[in-house]
Amino acid sequence: MPPLRRPRLPATLPATLLGALLLAACAGAPDAPAAPPPAPPSQLALTVTPADETLAQRGLALVVTRRDGRPIKGLHVFADSGTATQIDFRWSHDGWFSGGRDSVSLSVYAPTPGRHTFTIVTQDPGGVVASAAITRTFVIPDVDYAVTVLPDLGAGGGANGISTRGDVAGWVTGPNGRRRAAVWRAGALTVLPVDTAVNVTATHVNTAGDVLLGFGGIYGSFDWPTAVWVRSADGAMTPVGASGTAGFRSYCCSLAADLTDTRQALGASPAPDYAFRSATLDLRTGRQDTSDTRYVKLNDNGQAVGTTANSFDLYITVRLVAKGFVPGPLPSGPLLSVCDLPGRYTRTLPIDLDDDANVLVDYCGNPALLVPDGQSVWLDRYVGRGQVRLSRQGGIVAALDSAGALHTWRFPGGPVSRLRLSDTRWRVDSLGAVNASGAVAARGIDASGKHAALLLTPVASR
Structure with a gap:
């Protein structure tokens, strides 16, 4: 038997490959993959709330400090950096403090359900960058919703309000291009017989069939609200308050603010900064009461919420x-936005009030749910940011973000869900209202640019 001979390697074999082959031969595992390089140490110290790796909500709160001890002058957080779904969350005081801050806090949220990486990039006053990244998995189930495209007059429409039983209030565009007040009951359109020389929209409808109407005057392309009326279920028309500008600070009422199932209609002065008046009409008795406070939301228990402001000062704080x-x-906790960088004023604007006295507000761009006997919450932790609404009963929060995604959250402690719409031809671009069954009144736009009023209903409830 001839002696075994060592195989000869080609003379042209690169030295690096030769070394790799020899190492693999010594290890006895020629196909073993190379070990990944160790991850670089984080340059930032992070406090993340919630701390869980897997979350059933959209948002996180971050507190950031640098491990090198340098102050932070600039900070950005990139969700899914470099991808089509990237979101850039910028610290509200980015670049504002010349000497920086020892720590920075802010809130962020995931673009979609799934696994997402947040890259935190800081810069000190000298321009030295330090960064870190965290990855979290967001488990947010999809809930199927049926889409009903509500009929119009051929030129589009939109939806503003929805009653407990699912009637929708909104508008359709008439032949002269003006908006006409509309109500849809069981999907059937009723165009209300009111003035067609100006824009008129139905903002609310109640279970009795009363409809709250907002009238707008036309000044070129500028549509300023001028009057509030109620069309009762029997067809009678009644003004709410008195329109006009006599005594500008007492100007009331031109904002069609609210309508309850107890048949209370609310009108208010148009803006929160200078005019502070409101009027309530009891449709059962015909009595009207006026107030020097600008109340803008009512509930069925007779409670109300509104705003006041510090007069004509240069920096106007609007208070609840x-x-x-x-x-x-x-x-408590981190915010993403502020009203004024030096902190000279704030603005707290009510959006909705439910029958349990929970108030949905916008605080300097941050959506919050104020709970009288419990724990108030920043809503971007749950449903992200954008247009947000609260149902009159049932504790349902609905939200529409800038990407057109709709989410709901049942307060308190319920799941966050993403709405999966049955008709993908329509993208929702305006959120009207949500009721206790989770039905949503909204406006959508199709690929041709046409708008339509939409009724979105959970499939399980149909």
Whole structure:
């Protein structure tokens, strides 16, 4: 038997490959993959709330400090950096403090359900960058919703409000291009017989069939609200308050603010900064009561919430005021936006009030739910940011973000869900209202640019 000979390697074999082959031969595993390089140490110290790796909500709160001890002058957080779904969350005081801050806090949220990486990039006053990244998995189930495209007059429409039983209030565009007040009951369109020389929209409809109407005057392309009326279920038309500008600070009422199932209609002065008046019409008795406070939301228990402001000062703070209850405090924790970088003023604007006296507000661009007997919450932790609404009963929060995604959250402690719409021809671009069954009144736009009023209903409830 001839002696075994060592195989000869080609003379042209690169030295690096030769070394790799020899190492593999010594290890006895020629196909073993190379070990990945160790991850670079984080340059930032992070406090993340919630701390869980897997979350059933959209948002996180971050507190950031640098491990090198340098102050932070600039900070950006990139969700899914370099991808089509990237979101850039910028610290509200980015570049503002010349000497920086020892720590920075802000809130962020995931673009979609799934696994997402947040890259935190800081810069000190000298321009030295330090960064870190965290990855979280967001488990947010899809809920199927049926889409009903509500009929119009051929030129589009939109939806503003929805009653407990699912009637929708909104508008359709008439032949002269003006908006005409509309109500849809069981999907059937009723165009209300009111003035067609100006824009008129139906903002609310109640279970009795009363409809709250907002009238707008036309000044070129500028549509300023001028009057509020109620069309009762029997067809009678009644003004809410008195329109006009006599005594500008007492100007009321031109904002069609609210309508309850107890048949209370609310009108208010148009803006929160200078005019502070409101009027309530009891449709059962015909009595009208006026107030020097600008109340903009009512509930079925007779409680109300509105705003007041510090007059004609240069820096106007808008404060929340309430009747019949004490609103819950603002939540604690990081914010994404501020009203004014030096902190000279703030703005707290009520959006909705439910029958349990929970108040949905916009605080300097941050959506919050103020809970009188519980824990108030920043809503971007749950449903992201954008247009947000609260149902009158049932504790349902609905939200529409800038990407057109709709989410709901049942407060308190319920799941966050993403709405999966049955008709993908329509992208929702305006959120009207949500009721206790989770039905949503909204406006959508199709590929041709046409708008339509939409009724979105959970499939399980149909």
